[in-house]
Amino acid sequence: MTTTASTTNSSARPQQPTARARRGAGRPSTLSARVVRIAVWALLALMAIGVLYPLFWMVSSSFKTSTEIFASPWALPSSLSPESFVTAWERGVFQYFVNSVLITIGSLVLVLALGTAAAFALTKLNLPFATPITLLILGGLMISPTMILVPVFQLMIALHLHDTLLGMVLVYTAYRLPFTIFLIRAYMITLPDEVIEASMIDGASLLQTFWRIVIPLCRPVLVSAGLVYVLFAWNEFPFALVLLNDPSLKTLPVGLLDFKSALQTDWSVLFAGLTLAALPMIVLFVAAQRTFVRGLADGMGK
Amino acid sequence: MTTTSRRRALLWIAPALLLVLALMYVPLLQNIRLSFYNWSIFDQEMNFVGLKNYRQALADPFLGTALRNNIAYALVSVVVQVGFGLVLASLLDRFATGRLQGFLRSVYFLPATISMTVTGVLFTFVYDPNAGILNAALEAIGLDSLTRAWLAEPSTAMGSIIAMSQWQWTGYITALLLVAIQRIPTEMYEAASLDGAGPVHQFFAITVPLTREMVAILSLVTVSNALLLFNEVIVMTNGGPNNSTQVLGTIVYQNAFVNDRMGYAATMSTLVLALTMGLGIAQLLWTRRKRVSL
Numbered sequence: 001m002t003t004t005a006s007t008t009n010s011s012a013r014p015q016q017p018t019a020r021a022r023r024g025a026g027r028p029s030t031l032s033a034r035v036v037r038i039a040v041w042a043l044l045a046l047m048a049i050g051v052l053y054p055l056f057w058m059v060s061s062s063f064k065t066s067t068e069i070f071a072s073p074w075a076l077p078s079s080l081s082p083e084s085f086v087t088a089w090e091r092g093v094f095q096y097f098v099n100s101v102l103i104t105i106g107s108l109v110l111v112l113a114l115g116t117a118a119a120f121a122l123t124k125l126n127l128p129f130a131t132p133i134t135l136l137i138l139g140g141l142m143i144s145p146t147m148i149l150v151p152v153f154q155l156m157i158a159l160h161l162h163d164t165l166l167g168m169v170l171v172y173t174a175y176r177l178p179f180t181i182f183l184i185r186a187y188m189i190t191l192p193d194e195v196i197e198a199s200m201i202d203g204a205s206l207l208q209t210f211w212r213i214v215i216p217l218c219r220p221v222l223v224s225a226g227l228v229y230v231l232f233a234w235n236e237f238p239f240a241l242v243l244l245n246d247p248s249l250k251t252l253p254v255g256l257l258d259f260k261s262a263l264q265t266d267w268s269v270l271f272a273g274l275t276l277a278a279l280p281m282i283v284l285f286v287a288a289q290r291t292f293v294r295g296l297a298d299g300m301g302k
Numbered sequence: 303m304t305t306t307s308r309r310r311a312l313l314w315i316a317p318a319l320l321l322v323l324a325l326m327y328v329p330l331l332q333n334i335r336l337s338f339y340n341w342s343i344f345d346q347e348m349n350f351v352g353l354k355n356y357r358q359a360l361a362d363p364f365l366g367t368a369l370r371n372n373i374a375y376a377l378v379s380v381v382v383q384v385g386f387g388l389v390l391a392s393l394l395d396r397f398a399t400g401r402l403q404g405f406l407r408s409v410y411f412l413p414a415t416i417s418m419t420v421t422g423v424l425f426t427f428v429y430d431p432n433a434g435i436l437n438a439a440l441e442a443i444g445l446d447s448l449t450r451a452w453l454a455e456p457s458t459a460m461g462s463i464i465a466m467s468q469w470q471w472t473g474y475i476t477a478l479l480l481v482a483i484q485r486i487p488t489e490m491y492e493a494a495s496l497d498g499a500g501p502v503h504q505f506f507a508i509t510v511p512l513t514r515e516m517v518a519i520l521s522l523v524t525v526s527n528a529l530l531l532f533n534e535v536i537v538m539t540n541g542g543p544n545n546s547t548q549v550l551g552t553i554v555y556q557n558a559f560v561n562d563r564m565g566y567a568a569t570m571s572t573l574v575l576a577l578t579m580g581l582g583i584a585q586l587l588w589t590r591r592k593r594v595s596l
Contacts, residue, residue, distance in 0.1 A: 036501075037397065040393055040397050041397065043393070044393065044394070044397070044398065044406060047390070047406075047410065048406060048409045048410070050469070051409055051410055051412065051413060051469065051473060052409060052412070053435075054424060054425070054428055054435075054469070055412065055413070055416075055424075057428075057435055058424050061427075069433060070432070070433045073433050073434070073435050073438050074435070074438065114317050114318040114321065115318060117314045117315065117317070117318065118314065118315045118317075118318035118319070120314055121311050121312070121314035121315035122315065125310070125311035125314060126307070126308050126311050127308065127311040127312065127314075127315065128308045128311070128312065133315065133319065136319075136322075136323075136327075137318070137319065137322060140322050140326050140327070142526075142578055142579070142582050143326050143327075143330055144526075144529070144530050144574070144578065145530070145532075146529070146530060146532065146550060146551045146554050146571060146574050147330060147333060147571045147572075147574050147575045147578070148326065148329040148330055148333055148571070149554060149555065149558060149567070149571065150333060150336060150554075150558050150564055150567050150568045150571060151328075151329035151330075151332040151333045151336060151568070152325065152329045153558070153559075154332075155325070155328075155329060155332075170321065170325060171325055173321060174321040174322055174324070174325035174326055175325070175326065177318050177321060177322050178322060178326075181318065206310070231415060234417065235416070235417035235418065235419075237417070237418060237419060237532065237533040237536075238532055238533070238551070238555070241536070241555070242555075242558075242559060252417060252419070252420075253417045253418070253419040253420075253533070254419070256417075256419050256420065256423065257419065257536075257537065260423055267427065267433070270423065270427075271424075271427075274420045274423055274424055277417060277419075277420050278415075278416045278417065278420045281415040281416060281417075282412060282415055282416065284415070285411070285412075285415040286408055286412075289407075289408055289411060289477075290404070293407075293411070293477045293478060293480075293481060294481060296478060297478050297481035297482065297516070300478065300516065300519050300520070300523075
């Protein structure tokens with residue numbers, strides 16, 4: 001059976017002996033199959049163009065002057081002068097960028113540290129009330145910003161954490177801990193207990209075991225959970241909108257709103273600001289998308 | 303298991319647990335309490351008003367608009383992102399291989415990495431009646447009659463926002479569905495193909511049933527996200543024109559931080575909580591029923 005199947009697949013790439021490459025049942029031997037193939041490729045290509053064109057328009061318009069944009073929206077820029085980027089950077093984008101970086105990195109470290117420790121306790125330690133605690137933490141997945149906007153605002157004011165970077169770090173960490181723990185826990189469950197026991201028998205303390213054995217073993221899930229988290233923190237909007245008033249503390253997603261109303265019709269600089277805000281995540285995810293998607297799919301599919 | 307004491311185990315989880323309790327669960331309960339009071343940011347004195355906020359909320363004309371908009375967003379998103387996404391993922395799996403598949407997947411996925419403020423502002427330009435590329439494109443293909451101020455007309459504003467979200471999120475869901483499709487053993491398709499089943503038949507007989515679990519999860523995620531709809535609306539229309547794009551999130555936000563009706567906003571939040579819990583219970587029942595597959 002397999003021989004029959006593989007002989008009909010002469011077009012499969014030899015260096016790709018995976019299942020994927022051999023999927024194509026009903027190879028284009030007939031005319032109708034060829035028509036189908038062309039139609040599918042047209043659809044896939046059209047989708048790609050439809051997805052990319054607005055982004056391309058955003059980047060190319062950043063290099064045009066606002067007059068050029070209004071005169072001919074389709075035309076390519078006449079020069080590649082970075083003037084608009086410099087203006088955007090100076091008129092606030094830099095400050096928002098710094099705030100976004102500080103909050104994202106600060107809360108990333110915290111959410112991974114607390115999340116890994118919590119997942120370790122849930123899966124590998126002799127935790128009392130493990131089931132109710134697990135349910136409580138995973139139940140946090142259902143809580144959304146809309147449900148708690150008012151009391152969190154109140155609480156941050158009362159704690160003098162409103163309009164502070166620390167307040168943002170704490171709120172982001174708390175909000176994403178349930179999902180982070182959910183992802184790490186699903187992975188940690190699959191690690192054999194014997195590895196940890198062996199390390200303890202060798203005389204390592206619990207902290208040493210955690211640091212030298214558990215963390216390295218969990219590297220794949222820490223990377224994907226970290227990526228999921230960074231994407232969240234960089235783009236988060238409702239909490240930042242409510243908890244940050246001081247323009248010098250605003251992150252990109254909320255700062256860009258001020259930026260937009262300050263610039264009015266200076267589209268060129270606006271487009272440049274949008275491009276600068278989007279760039280870090282685009283670069284990060286083009287580089288690491290595979291890890292990210294697999295990690296997320298594994299977390300959801302199990 | 304290991305030799306640790308139970309108390310030490312608690313220490314490992316305490317920081318995470320305390321943070322989640324203090325900043326998520328306490329506010330959640332506090333919000334329910336707040337929904338029975340009226341007060342303002344400037345006048346912190348709280349007046350107990352009982353169920354008055356709830357009676358008002360249920361009679362609030364914006365609540366109906368918001369629910370309609372959130373539901374429309376949810377329905378379109380499930381059909382386009384999950385439904386069409388599954389078709390797209392199967393086409394990618396079947397027709398594109400190796401690097402080309404990875405490339406297309408990355409391209410489709412790209413908008414999902416961008417802040418909704420950025421895509422929102424970008425699409426207010428795309429939809430702009432004067433210099434936007436949507437109208438320009440329609441004129442270019444002779445459909446001048448369709449051009450309009452997309453975000454300024456109550457009849458098209460919400461649809462335009464929903465359309466942008468499909469552009470942004472379809473590739474993300476597709477990438478996750480592709481992972482699920484690629485877990486299906488190839489032999490199943492080979493066997494079906496030997497039995498004479500065509501690609502469309504194979505899609506419905508193999509792909510759909512065997513990705514059912516992921517499809518269910520992603521549908522639920524998509525519907526939950528529809529209830530959270532907020533960022534795009536604030537950026538693109540701020541609830542307008544003529545309140546036609548109000549959603550649950552904007553009602554909560556505007557009542558609290560624009561109209562300074564904190565208690566009323568908390569009431570709306572509690573309604574969102576109730577809706578979400580309803581969805582959660584529906585999901586629990588659903589997963590229990592279908593656990594048999596695979």
